[in-house]
Amino acid sequence: MKFIIAIIKPFKLDEVREALGAIGVAGMTVSEVKGFGRQKGQTEIYRGAEYSTNMLPKVKLEIAASDALAPQVVETIQEAASTDSIGDGKIFVFDLASATRIRTGETGDTAL
């Protein structure tokens, strides 16, 4: 099993979710996060007080997938979240040691 973390642009969330649904991803966790990479921040001015924000808002997806599905998940996110510009985000893949469905106690791929 693989654990996939993807950081994407917030407005791409719906597109990514639909594309992942189409390839059979059954669930994911989404959070609103802030961070920085190569993309520059913004400058805000309030009555002459200038604040430059280096941290930009992004959306973080966390998805657990079977070894078979994982490469397809990464590819799908990459295609759906891309705008061909800096700040599109990154995808990280980890090995996942175990998964347990709380309601039934099932483990492994069947718990996903």
Place this chain on the structure above:
Amino acid sequence: MIRKLLYGGGALGASMFAATAAFAQDAAATAAPTVDKGDTAWMMTSTLLVLMMIVPGLALFYGGLARTKNMLSVMTQVGAVAALAMLVWVGWGYSEAFGDGGNALIAGFGKALLAGVTPTTTSATFTKGVAIPEYVFVCFQMTFAAITVALVLGSVVERMKFSAVMVFAVLWLTLAYFPIAHMVWGGNGLFFTKGALDFAGGTVVHINSGVAALVACLILGKRIGYGSEIMAPHSLAMTGIGTGLLWVGWFGFNAGSALEANGSAALAMMNTFVGTAAAGLAWMLAEKLAGHKPSALGFCSGIVAGLVAVTPAAGNSGPLGAIVLCFLTAFVCYFAVTKLKHMFGYDDALDTFGVHGVGGMCGAMGTGVVYSAALGGPAGESWIGMGAQLLVQGETVLTTIVWTAVATAISIYVAKAVTGLRVTSDVEREGLDLGEHGERAYNY
């Protein structure tokens, strides 16, 4: 409006002395004045409009400019000092400002606890023989005291103790507001007898609160992290709503200051529309010329700066004069807020001095110019003695600055001795909402 009495065609004399509540009783004794129901209804309406400027107007305007963790403390401080001012007004404020007798600095205390004020007593207006019920005048002026002390708080929010705010409010009203209100509007007041022009309280309310705000924030010191941490307004949407409420409420403030529903009130209304509009656009233009984007906060700031500038000029200027005066004032206030404050490094948190103090001074001086009939003003003559008038206006402004600076320093130091003045650094970091009131503004 005072000038109207001094120069008004044939109105000089009796009506000059019928100008304020101080002389209401005298007027009643000589010939029973007429109480017009239209005037009374308008003045009651105006009074409530000014209350709306405070809560929720100023509370939202200031609250939105503060950080999330201090939203409730700002709103609570504004509401609480306004409520306290109302009680103090009944206690001794009305008498100290508008009571009978007294001297050039304060009135007599014979009307403390509103002694002698009944539903049948009246206050004179600017028309001979026309009066309004004294209770209406007491209420109308009460809201002015309430908003002025609330305005001062703009510079000290996010770090001053709630208890200190309350102690300060009582002292400051007594030492600064009531005397200056008497000096400007009292029949025997220092500035009134010199012929200073202040239609709706540019000196009493705005220079007074603005200078007090500057002195108070200098004594209190900067907020922790000022200049290094982000202190962006937490909700400019709230500030925008507050701005709208202030603008609408200001018609009660300015047009109500005519004390009658008449042409003078109509002129004040006209100017409160167009002067304000000019200033809102001018501030955004100033931003654009400085190389920035025209901003929502800039628009709101310009609107308030315009309202401040038009206050003394409301019934003392023609519409074109008001437009020019407010347009120029917005540029001066923009400079004060964006450059002057940073040059000197004082932490006037919500820019009370930059907008109300500086804008009030521009308005007071400008009123001496735009009053002339040749410039569209309502003066009885085409050119008033402008040099002499500006001298009177300048004297009034300077005296007010010195008076309120001293009174504010005394009030703040006494509040410090009694309460400690400033919250602990832990409370300041965590926010005054939790630390001082035990609540959060937003629980998502």
